[in-house]
Amino acid sequence: MKELQINEEIREKEVRLVDDKGGQIGLVDIDRALDMAFExxxxxxNVAPSAKPPVCRIMDYGKYRYELIKKEKEAKKKQRVINVKELRLTPNIESHDLNTKANRAIDFLKSGDRVKVVVRFRGREMGHTDIGKExxxxxxxxxxxxxxxxxxxxMEGRNMVMFLSAKEQN
Structure with missing residues (x-):
């Protein structure tokens, strides 16, 4: 969270002032604005320091910061970290082994992770990349x-790589 300039930290001569209810007061001398806030x-x-002239608002800064921090925490709670899980296959994999790997991938997808599936080619298998695609x-x-x-x-070197993601559940 960026820190805003408050009260005496504001070094401008004139500011555009917004009162505590959101109403526009207009261009005001900094001393008068500070007096109004103090009253x-x-x-x-200073809510918009880059504006010409800067926009200042009369508010309870402590309460404002508290609400911003609360909003940030709430947004963080709703975030979901997506991990990438990797499964390695070979071109001549048996069907039971492939089913086992598929079940593992389904578990990863259900938990919301992405899955990176890699078919690794060794030696003469490089001549038969079409089998890996199948x-x-x-x-x-x-x-x-x-x-x-x-x-x-x-293909990435000796590996054929594919990424999978979970379907949206309705």
């Missing part, structure tokens, strides 16, 4: 109820 037992806060297509068919392809399969 109401509130603070003069494995990935079969994998997508197994998890299609829970997830969708985010990034299509593509």
């Amino acid at each position: 109401k037992k509130l603070d003069l806060v 494995v990935l297509e079969e994998f997508v068919n197994l998890i299609s109820e829970y997830g969708a392809v985010d990034k299509k399969p593509k």
